[in-house]
Amino acid sequence: MKILTLLALLTSSIFALTIDDSLLKMHATLVPKIYLMDYKFKNKLVNNTITIAIVYKSSEYLSAKSLQKKINNKYEKGIKSYKVSSKLVAYKDIEDSKANIYYLLPTSKETIQKTVSVAKKNHALTFSYLKSDLNYGVMISLNISNKIKPILNLNAIKLNHINLRPILLDISTIFRQSRDSLLDIYNMNSPYSFKSYYV
Amino acid sequence: MKYLLPLFMITTLLQAEADISFEDDFLQSLEEVSEIATKAKLNVDDSPSFVTVLHGNKLQELGVNTLFEALGQVPGVQLTREATGVPVVIFRGVSQKGEVKLMLDGVTINNTYRGSVYHYFDFPIELIERVEVIRGAGSILYGSGAISGVINVITKNSKNDTKNSLFISGGKYNNYKGGALVSTHYDDINIAFDAYYQNSDKKMDSNDRHLQDYSVGLKINNEHLTLISRYLRNERGNAYGFIGVPDTQKDKYNNDNDVLFSQLSYQNSIFGKNNLNIILGFHQYRQFGELAHPSPTVDTIVATYSEDSYFSEIDFTSHFLENNIFLMGAKYESVKDDKSEWKIDGTTTTPIANPDLKRKTSSIYVNDTYTLLSNIDFSTGIRYDHYSDFGSALSPTFALVYRANEKLRLKALYSNAFRAPSWIELTSNVNLEAEHSHSVEAGLIYKFNNSNKLKLNFYKTKIKDLIFKDTTLNQYIQTANAKFIGAEFEYIYLPTNNVELNFFASYLDAEDKDGDALANIANTLATTSLNYKLDSGLTFGSLLKYKSTSTRDKSDTREPMKANFIFDETISYVYKEFTFSLIAKDLFNSKNYYALPMSSTNNDFYDSQRAILIKSSMEF
Numbered sequence: 001m002k003i004l005t006l007l008a009l010l011t012s013s014i015f016a017l018t019i020d021d022s023l024l025k026m027h028a029t030l031v032p033k034i035y036l037m038d039y040k041f042k043n044k045l046v047n048n049t050i051t052i053a054i055v056y057k058s059s060e061y062l063s064a065k066s067l068q069k070k071i072n073n074k075y076e077k078g079i080k081s082y083k084v085s086s087k088l089v090a091y092k093d094i095e096d097s098k099a100n101i102y103y104l105l106p107t108s109k110e111t112i113q114k115t116v117s118v119a120k121k122n123h124a125l126t127f128s129y130l131k132s133d134l135n136y137g138v139m140i141s142l143n144i145s146n147k148i149k150p151i152l153n154l155n156a157i158k159l160n161h162i163n164l165r166p167i168l169l170d171i172s173t174i175f176r177q178s179r180d181s182l183l184d185i186y187n188m189n190s191p192y193s194f195k196s197y198y199v
Numbered sequence: 200m201k202y203l204l205p206l207f208m209i210t211t212l213l214q215a216e217a218d219i220s221f222e223d224d225f226l227q228s229l230e231e232v233s234e235i236a237t238k239a240k241l242n243v244d245d246s247p248s249f250v251t252v253l254h255g256n257k258l259q260e261l262g263v264n265t266l267f268e269a270l271g272q273v274p275g276v277q278l279t280r281e282a283t284g285v286p287v288v289i290f291r292g293v294s295q296k297g298e299v300k301l302m303l304d305g306v307t308i309n310n311t312y313r314g315s316v317y318h319y320f321d322f323p324i325e326l327i328e329r330v331e332v333i334r335g336a337g338s339i340l341y342g343s344g345a346i347s348g349v350i351n352v353i354t355k356n357s358k359n360d361t362k363n364s365l366f367i368s369g370g371k372y373n374n375y376k377g378g379a380l381v382s383t384h385y386d387d388i389n390i391a392f393d394a395y396y397q398n399s400d401k402k403m404d405s406n407d408r409h410l411q412d413y414s415v416g417l418k419i420n421n422e423h424l425t426l427i428s429r430y431l432r433n434e435r436g437n438a439y440g441f442i443g444v445p446d447t448q449k450d451k452y453n454n455d456n457d458v459l460f461s462q463l464s465y466q467n468s469i470f471g472k473n474n475l476n477i478i479l480g481f482h483q484y485r486q487f488g489e490l491a492h493p494s495p496t497v498d499t500i501v502a503t504y505s506e507d508s509y510f511s512e513i514d515f516t517s518h519f520l521e522n523n524i525f526l527m528g529a530k531y532e533s534v535k536d537d538k539s540e541w542k543i544d545g546t547t548t549t550p551i552a553n554p555d556l557k558r559k560t561s562s563i564y565v566n567d568t569y570t571l572l573s574n575i576d577f578s579t580g581i582r583y584d585h586y587s588d589f590g591s592a593l594s595p596t597f598a599l600v601y602r603a604n605e606k607l608r609l610k611a612l613y614s615n616a617f618r619a620p621s622w623i624e625l626t627s628n629v630n631l632e633a634e635h636s637h638s639v640e641a642g643l644i645y646k647f648n649n650s651n652k653l654k655l656n657f658y659k660t661k662i663k664d665l666i667f668k669d670t671t672l673n674q675y676i677q678t679a680n681a682k683f684i685g686a687e688f689e690y691i692y693l694p695t696n697n698v699e700l701n702f703f704a705s706y707l708d709a710e711d712k713d714g715d716a717l718a719n720i721a722n723t724l725a726t727t728s729l730n731y732k733l734d735s736g737l738t739f740g741s742l743l744k745y746k747s748t749s750t751r752d753k754s755d756t757r758e759p760m761k762a763n764f765i766f767d768e769t770i771s772y773v774y775k776e777f778t779f780s781l782i783a784k785d786l787f788n789s790k791n792y793y794a795l796p797m798s799s800t801n802n803d804f805y806d807s808q809r810a811i812l813i814k815s816s817m818e819f
Contacts, residue, residue, distance in 0.1 A: 022239030
């Protein structure tokens with residue numbers, strides 16, 4: 001099963017380094033709505049607002065701005081009774097950020113892992129432009145093949161105590177990252193860490 | 200307590216309803232993004248054709264400046280120029296005019312006069328969102344001219360959420376370019392406007408190759424209605440001239456092309472997920488060509504030509520039947536020439552094409568893509584076109600896509616396509632009929648892992664009744680066939696998140712009816728590109744292009760055209776909304792040579808050499 005999911009992960013038609021604006025448009029549509037798939041999302045909102053941090057490195061600033069514009073245009077009036085707000089956060093400023101969802105544009109493995117840790121502290125969802133970032137602890141990305149499916153890092157979601165609606169699990173491709181590697185990312189693999197409570 | 204229970208039940212029910220509402224809403228959004236993916240050709244690996252999608256932003260990182268240069272990034276495409284300096288795109292060895300279809304935001308650019316499209320090849324990359332290229336036949340959907348390829352240019356202007364931008368650039372040959380794209384919206388109405396101007400005073404071998412090119416484009420749309428309109432003017436020097444007499448003066452002997460089109464389309468969903476699309480459009484083409492004459496007693500020959508075209512199309516895509524995507528459509532087009540004359544030193548002589556030409560074209564087509572099994576798609580369709588001035592054409596197609604596993608896709612395709620004779624050709628010979636092609640293709644896409652992907656395909660195309668000019672008879676005739684057998688290979692490698700390597704190559708064996716190689720067609724083409732992005736905002740783009748030797752006409756006793764390598768390097772820096780680029784074209788001054796006829800006083804020619812270009816752009 002693990003091999004199958006890994007194979008599924010490797011089938012993206014989006015196979016290029018340059019950010020694709022159409023893919024950003026797809027992400028802009030799905031990212032805020034995927035947050036509503038968390039049963040407990042209401043408890044995590046401040047001022048009834050879903051806050052999305054678009055995290056970027058300097059060379060992807062224009063792509064980050066583009067995504068922000070797409071989200072703002074799409075969800076100008078919010079979703080149902082919830083407001084949607086997006087902000088740009090440079091990777092170098094990630095430590096001080098607060099958000100409900102962290103959207104990660106491509107960067108190095110180490111920076112992705114650091115952002116994932118910050119997101120965990122904020123009890124936030126992480127969604128990445130690149131599916132391969134699920135290897136580094138990101139929770140969600142999008143699989144583009146003959147059918148469009150979310151791809152979920154189930155262990156990352158569980159370790160962050162996020163309880164997703166079953167329909168999302170039904171329609172998604174499941175990626176299973178080993179718990180140990182996740183705990184490494186969260187710096188929890190010490191004898192005194194939080195890890196033991198999960199065993 | 201008796202009130203608490205109903206209250207609890209009502210609350211639970213409301214909660215359940217809200218949950219279902221969230222879930223339905225999400226599923227609806229998933230369908231919405233599937234449509235975006237299909238429209239943006241993000242899942243072309245699964246489509247029943249061989250498609251290349253080029254992205255404007257990525258091409259800019261590689262120093263690509265125009266649509267013409269962009270098409271050099273398509274496997275199997277050779278870029279060349281006529282003696283007049285006019286750019287020519289050779290798709291899979293087919294170098295005649297009109298066998299490649301060019302569309303801009305869905306509007307056909309090929310004129311009826313000559314089938315020509317070159318006046319759009321200088322369109323700036325800064326205004327292009329992406330270029331979708333069908334490699335091979337595409338008549339089933341696109342009708343005449345889609346024999347060896349279909350190019351659909353999607354401008355940034357056509358997007359609803361486009362970014363405002365400004366761009367300027369300058370470099371060698373007094374080459375400068377500037378343009379802008381602005382968009383806004385009022386309630387649900389989106390308005391986008393773009394404009395550019397570019398100039399080059401290029402002169403080589405004392406021959407005028409200047410270019411003055413500009414265009415303005417407008418798009419207004421709401422949810423269902425879209426109006427697009429564009430005017431373009433392309434004026435250029437005639438380099439080595441039409442009849443072997445070089446153009447040595449910038450202000451004289453020019454080739455001017457003016458194009459105006461407008462298209463109104465209506466799109467809506469009917470009966471659930473079925474889509475209806477209705478199009479009404481107008482296309483006007485004008486050419487003013489001034490030529491130097493070999494006789495010292497004649498100063499100038501002037502060719503003036505214009506045509507107007509009106510078209511309408513309706514198509515309907517249905518998902519009624521499970522596992523089927525059914526498309527049916529019909530198109531009607533009416534073209535007439537307004538002006539068509541030669542003048543020698545101001546005196547009108549014979550018309551270029553017969554005066555008062557009219558062509559009415561009626562087309563119908565159906566296509567069904569059926570998912571036989573979860574991993575096999577079968578697609579088949581047929582198109583019938585009737586032309587009032589020469590006859591009709593039938594274009595069937597069959598395709599199979601097999602998803603063997605998550606890594607491997609296999610495709611097979613058979614298709615017929617055609618090209619209607621142009622008015623220049625029909626004026627020369629009223630008995631001409633359509634050229635027909637039969638193509639068989641097979642290919643695979645293999646994704647090794649997240650960092651490596653390769654694509655390989657083979658094709659065999661036979662064009663029957665190829666129209667060509669017999670120089671002895673001075674007439675277009677249709678006695679030849681041509682055969683094209685080739686392979687195309689692509690490899691993409693992403694070792695890290697900031698490095699991308701692309702390699703593609705093609706091999707082609709193009710023969711005429713006697714089995715002789717077609718002239719000026721390179722057997723082997725290869726391109727390697729490397730993008731390297733630093734976190735600091737610096738991007739390096741390297742492009743290495745190879746073209747093998749090519750034979751000449753049978754009567755041409757000169758050595759074959761030499762092989763060559765061209766290397767371009769681009770360094771870009773992104774700072775907030777600004778991008779600055781330094782582009783070195785042909786860094787090693789290899790010069791890309793193009794063929795001149797043997798009768799010319801010159802031996803081949805090159806159109807450019809090492810050139811430095813500086814660009815700056817801003818998005819806001």
